[in-house]
Amino acid sequence: MSLLGEEERRQAARDVDEDASDDGLKHPMSAKDKRAMVLLCVLYLIQGVPLGLALGSVPFLLKDHLSYSQLATFALSSYPYSLKLLWSPVVDSVFFVSIGRRKSWIIPMQLIVGTLMLYISFNVQRLMDDAAEYVYELTFVFTSLVFISATQDIAVDGWALTLLSHENLSYASTCQTIGLNTGYFASFTVFLAFNSREFTDQWGLPHLSLSAYLKFWGVASYLVTMWLLFFKKEDKEPANEADMSITGVYKTIWSICKLKHIQQLIIMHFFAKLGFAANDAATSLKMVEKGFRREELAVAVLIDFPFQIAGGWLAARWSRGDRPLRPWVIAFVPRLFFCLAGTLIVYWFPTPPISGGFFVFLIVQTVLASFSSTVQFVGISAFHTRVSDPLIGGTYMTLLNTFTNLGGTWPKWFVLKGVDLFSVATCKVTDAGTEIAVRATECVSDYGKAMCKDINGECITETDGYYIVSIVCMTFGILFLLGFIMPTARKLQELPSSVWRVKL
Incomplete structure (x- = not known):
């Protein structure tokens, strides 16, 4: 059953032919695009640092003091990143012409991120020492940090559409993967390792406190902001784009949401990650609970990091053809399989200390699981970049990315609550x-x-409620993949670029 009328199907055929011809012409990347990619990687890096703290290392540090239900409360701090669509029209429409459409937001947001990290660094000991009492204050502070980072992300997503040339737009998702992952893993794996007294004493390395780490990145945010302010000029954008009002952007969002294929994409995104929810939210915490040391986990994920970068680059290349969703769909199967493998690892986790062979097995499982996750992330981001209308680039990209992120965020609270509830x-x-x-x-x-x-x-x-929640999530994931995702993705990727546009 086609989503298009007869005339639209004819237009689709013409557009697909044009897209195929464009993809067939391979051009070397220009110096301008290379510089743009470096800039995007740095900006996404600044975003990845607070996200790595809020979503990665801090929950592990709190695990010694909080129940899973209390961790579910702290997990709410990640929600602003998934709800940024609510204020993205303001970011897309309000700016200073003299500074630039995107820099008007990126510069103040990075200054606030730096200031917040410095503030937290001077209060973190008080908050962490008695986390059960200060769980709501901790949640509020890190929610604010994630909110500001999410606002910066809106501007950076929109800037990516004009910084890169059309033929290299798929590499915007590669920059996002490299930048976000570098910042995330610096705050997660590297920090957890250097924060461990056992690890630093064993290797003769200096111990890194959370306070010192926050101070370093607070200053780094200031330095990057100063460079942007004084040394990077933003190209002017078309007048009709710059003149769009906030009300006009909200109306455009509503017009986009009324498109039938957008509605199907939203439903697909909202439930696509439910199959992985238990694995993403609780498996690592469960392994630590069973005796897996935090520094060992950090080493495993650190080894995995270069494979994620390679996966991002390969997925961007795979997504340049006329079937950009193919890598995303194909990666569902191994990712669900590795979720099952992770659950079984927790079930049969040996009594510490773990053997070298088991540790190697964990690393291999981590690398393969995250590789499939990275392929999915880059694949779907490349698809979003391909179909987004540059006229409202930040808002269109944010609309699509919002439901992708929300699909992975909203189940987390229910998963962590469920672990306690069913235990x-x-x-x-x-x-x-x-x-x-x-x-x-x-x-x-x-x-x-x-x-x-x-x-x-x-x-x-x-x-143990973890196993019950895991089985429910994986069962739903398999059924949803076969019954909805595969047929819907096949239809959506065949649509031409023209049908994703709306009249302004």
């Missing part, structure tokens, strides 16, 4: 030779285990 644990206490059982859901967390130990008890987990 049944018993704190067994022996008093004068008599065994007393105290049932407590929080006994599955490190905090609950510590409380049980304080009363000379032992935590016995009878049912």
